[in-house]
Amino acid sequence: MAQAIRVMLVDDHAIVLEGYRRLLEKQAGIEVVAEAADSRTAYQRYKEVRPDVVVVDISMPGRGGIDLIGQLRAWDSAARIVVFTMHQDAVYAMHAFQAGAKGYVTKSSNPLLLADAIVDVFAGRKAISPDVSQELALGRLSGDASALNALSPREFEILRLLLEASPAAEIAAALNLSPKTVANYHYVIKQKLGVRSDIELLYFGLREGLVAPPPSAQSEAL
Amino acid sequence: MAQAIRVMLVDDHAIVLEGYRRLLEKQAGIEVVAEAADSRTAYQRYKEVRPDVVVVDISMPGRGGIDLIGQLRAWDSAARIVVFTMHQDAVYAMHAFQAGAKGYVTKSSNPLLLADAIVDVFAGRKAISPDVSQELALGRLSGDASALNALSPREFEILRLLLEASPAAEIAAALNLSPKTVANYHYVIKQKLGVRSDIELLYFGLREGLVAPPPSAQSEAL
DNA sequence: TCATGCTCGGGAAATTTTCCCAACCCACGC
DNA sequence: GCGTGGGTTGGGAAAATTTCCCGAGCATGA
Incomplete structure (x- = not known):
């Protein structure tokens, strides 16, 4: 060589x-x-x-x-x-x-x-x-900007709440919506973002900085 | 030798x-x-x-x-x-x-x-x-430690898979278990860890360092 | 041997998810 | 004004999942 x-x-x-x-x-x-x-x-x-x-x-x-x-x-x-x-x-x-x-x-x-x-x-x-x-x-988030742009304002808002709230139905109450509507949004959001589970949804949220990762994560193990 | x-x-x-x-x-x-x-x-x-x-x-x-x-x-x-x-x-x-x-x-x-x-x-x-x-x-898992210790080996393993797998049922296939069993584990794990939703479950996993957080998009550049 | 704990799953009711669809409102362009 | 389109809100109905509770099989250990 x-x-x-x-x-x-x-x-x-x-x-x-x-x-x-x-x-x-x-x-x-x-x-x-x-x-x-x-x-x-x-x-x-x-x-x-x-x-x-x-x-x-x-x-x-x-x-x-x-x-x-x-x-x-x-x-x-x-x-x-x-x-x-x-x-x-x-x-x-x-x-x-x-x-x-x-x-x-x-x-x-x-x-x-x-x-x-x-x-x-x-x-x-x-x-x-x-x-x-x-x-x-065959990318779910191929080329361009994040899939977040595909979300309407309302969808975006509900996504944010989904990412933190525990009882999914609490959101309905908070927003004065029928639980049904929230469920529908939940569904549509997952569609648009190309995720199949809530877990994936949260990963997405973390990546996009929609929610803060919890305090420790990887820093703890020393 | x-x-x-x-x-x-x-x-x-x-x-x-x-x-x-x-x-x-x-x-x-x-x-x-x-x-x-x-x-x-x-x-x-x-x-x-x-x-x-x-x-x-x-x-x-x-x-x-x-x-x-x-x-x-x-x-x-x-x-x-x-x-x-x-x-x-x-x-x-x-x-x-x-x-x-x-x-x-x-x-x-x-x-x-x-x-x-x-x-x-x-x-x-x-x-x-x-x-x-x-x-x-230095302690960590000896006495108190995290709720993780309350999990049996099998539960722990399934938790790990839950934290990454999308269709919950894929896990069943992967482990050769009935979807029912996985569902039951899923339920018990949430009980033991005291979380109410999958989202919380993932937060828990991140906190415990069970799964790595994705690269945070919000931090600078990009 | 009996007790205990883990694994695995059935049962059954409650709930959620998944689609599809309809109604409403509002803005926009013609 | 009036259609067109998109965003918002929810009903319906089948399918799937969640939630509990329970029992069987099997080790392990007292």
């Missing part, structure tokens, strides 16, 4: 990191020149070694990998970043690309894909692993 | 699997004799190759890894199982041990730990990575 692609890996799971470092090193044309287990270290190391491609796991503690992508791109707008994550959810991919990532590969993909993605991204192309691209394509 | 420890790896993330297989193979005394990406395959492979130690990721789709542990132990009560997961949450560890696991190592541990744990477990000892053992030690 004339010129190996110089890669930096960022993943907070030390064992996993170690594992796929070995995997990549077996690939002709790829050289792992740096590693980091958290965003801050990653940022510094990037400036020191200037790798050709950065592979980041976005589900890292703290502000997560998405944030790191933004930082790297802010410092070096030409930074080539491949997201490597367990999330097949297309929403994550969307966010990653919006933040400036060039590739998105799930950990459940075929092992060869990661190396392919690195090569593609290095060459200036984009790379998405098929499981996600498919979801994006 | 006179006698290498014969290990089977179970993880739905193909790349990760491939990665730490390589990692383990570098360890003297450990030989990876089988792999599986899902529970069913894992169960079959186990019966075929009878590995000395099984390493499973418990956050697998469908019937989670906890379930697999139960199955393996049901078939071979001497099965030696090491849980290898990203969850630092002590509650997961509790349930894993209740199901019959002998070791619990987080993916963010030092890479050497997994190999150590395998050796320990093979020798009949238990192994817990320090980040979790610490959490276990």
Whole structure:
């Protein structure tokens, strides 16, 4: 190999990191020149070694990998970043690309894909692993702005209440509506947002910032 | 090495699997004799190759890894199982041990730990990575702890699935249970956790770190 | 062996969900 | 003015789920 692609890996799971470092090193044309287990270290190391491609796991503690992508791109707008994550959810991919990532590969993909993605991204192309691209394509939240725009004001209002109220019927009382109407709205909202359960609905609300995530979530486990 | 420890790896993330297989193979005394990406395959492979130690990721789709542990132990009560997961949450560890696991190592541990744990477990000892053992030690689940401890292993498992699955009935299929049973569990879980709706249930899950919150859209950029 | 606790599901009533449809009001353009 | 369209409000009716309660099967442990 004339010129190996110089890669930096960022993943907070030390064992996993170690594992796929070995995997990549077996690939002709790829050289792992740096590693980091958290965003801050990653940022510094990037400036020191200037790798050709950065592979980041976005589900890292703290502000997560998405944030790191933004930082790297802010410092070096030409930074080539491949997201490597367990999330097949297309929403994550969307966010990653919006933040400036060039590739998105799930950990459940075929092992060869990661190396392919690195090569593609290095060459200036984009790379998405098929499981996600498919979801994006037949996407519930495909391209444009959030599905929230499809909601009428009333629907939006009821959605907000749904996302916090326990007894679904309390909303009816609060809004002076028949429980039936609320049920109908509930139904239509789920249709428009493309979710099939209340759980999904809440995930949607969290993503869109309609409701605040509860205090702790991931910060607790230290 | 006179006698290498014969290990089977179970993880739905193909790349990760491939990665730490390589990692383990570098360890003297450990030989990876089988792999599986899902529970069913894992169960079959186990019966075929009878590995000395099984390493499973418990956050697998469908019937989670906890379930697999139960199955393996049901078939071979001497099965030696090491849980290898990203969850630092002590509650997961509790349930894993209740199901019959002998070791619990987080993916963010030092890479050497997994190999150590395998050796320990093979020798009949238990192994817990320090980040979790610490959490276990300082209370959390010993006495009071969260309402989660009131849940039986099965309830806990179904809760996890509830928190991600869309059509509640899919769970039934995945676990090979009657939809009725799942409904009953759903009901009991809500009772025990003191929540009134699915929405509250998810809030609970987020608070306890059982599920990761999606990337919050409202924070900057995008 | 008996008690206890977990798992699994049936039964049955109450409720909700899921669609489809109709009525009303209001704004808009012609 | 008057149709057109969209937002709001709810009825109807079948299907599904939720909510309790209960019992059987099976380990585990005293």
